[in-house]
Amino acid sequence: MITAEWIYWLAGGFFLTTGIEIALDRSHAKRWTNALFWSLLGGSFFYGSFLGRLPSWPLGLSVIAMALVAGCGLTSAGAVETTSEAQREESARRKGDLLFVPALTIPLVTILFAVGLSRVTLRGLPLLAHGEATLIGLGVAVMAALFVGTLLLRPKQPFVSLREGRRLLETVGWAVLLPQMLTVLGGLFTQAGIGTDVGLIAEHVAPLDSRIVAVIVYALGMALFTVIMGNAFAAFPIMTAAVGWPVLVKHFGAHPAPMFAIGMLAGYCGTLCTPMAANFNLVPPALLEMRDKYRQIKVQIPTALALFVVNVCFMLVLPFA
């Protein structure tokens, strides 16, 4: 049986290589702190596979160290060698639509695994571990796309894709860690009983013994929490621990997949309305040199409101079908 564990090592290897490359890059402005951040991230991906045999607290220390190094502004992107605009124009003309092939390979192979191979059994055992077919597919897809891409595009240096990957990874920067940190925060909030607290408040505010009210509280909570936090990722663990799981799934018997998927999208309606999601709603007006920096949000609000109502209707029907 194939599990997803090796894909974490693939990701860990990519982060670790980035760390090592930066350590060897004398021109990097924040060479050692960046090298430390990416190496710790890569190392933590490997360490995470052995938590049963190894203690968890060293990994916790490493996570907090990464957050502090990156959070204090000690990381920033270096100048990575790549092609110029003119070279790319010329190459785009020469390579044509072949350029889309490596990128399209990823979703195609991933779906092939998730749909085609997820039910294949070998001597009574499933070929791919249950629930991990998609992730395994993603790992294989990336390897296949790199192979196809190298074959079609014929880069002069065979490992240039790793350097290009580092360029993009450094562009994303410390934000790479943020989604995982928000999951950790959600876990801590759950252990501290905050989901229950928000649930208690929700119960005091509205009677959750009605399915319709409970769905509306879950969706509205997702949207409002997202407006405050600027990110549906932060709202999801809190609202799910408070209402989504105990009330909607356990009490009313909602199917978890549609309830949580559409609940997250109700949160996205909040993201469209908030300046807290600065990278989505405030950076574009600056980039486009708009006079009214809030005009994009104003344009998005009607769509957000309409979609919120649509999402609530879906959540009332689809998870209970």
Add this chain to the structure above:
Amino acid sequence: MDEHLHAVMLPLLGVLMVVMGFALRLNPLIVVTIAGIFSALLAGISPLHILNAFGTGFANSRSISLAFIVLPVVGLAERFGLQQRAKMLIDRAAALTAGRLLLVYLFVRQTAAALGLTSIGGVAQMVRPVIYPMAEAAAMRIGGDELPDDVTDEIKAHAAAADTVGAFFGEDIFVAIGSVLLITSYVDANYHLKLDPLQIALWAIPTAIAAFVTHGLRLLRLDRTLVGRLSANARKTEAD
């Protein structure tokens, strides 16, 4: 509320810290780390337990970050001019109105995001250099070369909004995107389920269709608004 309830509510100060921290634009990593430690301490969780929680929480949520392993592929294609090629393709569709052009972009952006290709598009690479100039040129066909500031702002806002709406309600259909993996990793870690990311992705499709229809209709209405405003404007200029 009685005193016991007050003690239970104490860790909620952690939520308040997150809100304050984000409102003050402090670095989110610092805010999240400190708020997490703070509320756990208030709830009486020991420091060793907190460190363990950071460790296991990180290990169990690694699947979110797997989305980044596609970067070497994207970077390789970018190196050989993927963005430039995409521009060439969209340039051929120059015979469109501003609203219809943005509708096509919304469709392309949403479809690409649904295939996991969120790096095709984006305001910096696509909207500013290609989409907005094309939309503006289309509007100039009815309004003349000097568009009022208010109209250019409206077109810019719609161009940026089409990008955001397309990306948001497309990416959730792709199985390896952060939000899908956040749902599965959070639920699996906390409630001992095994949710398949593909299931989550499929349930995002109804909302994605609704988003395309709703926002698409608004983009077509933008054309009527622009025609109304710009032809009135053109008449006024002629009268002057």
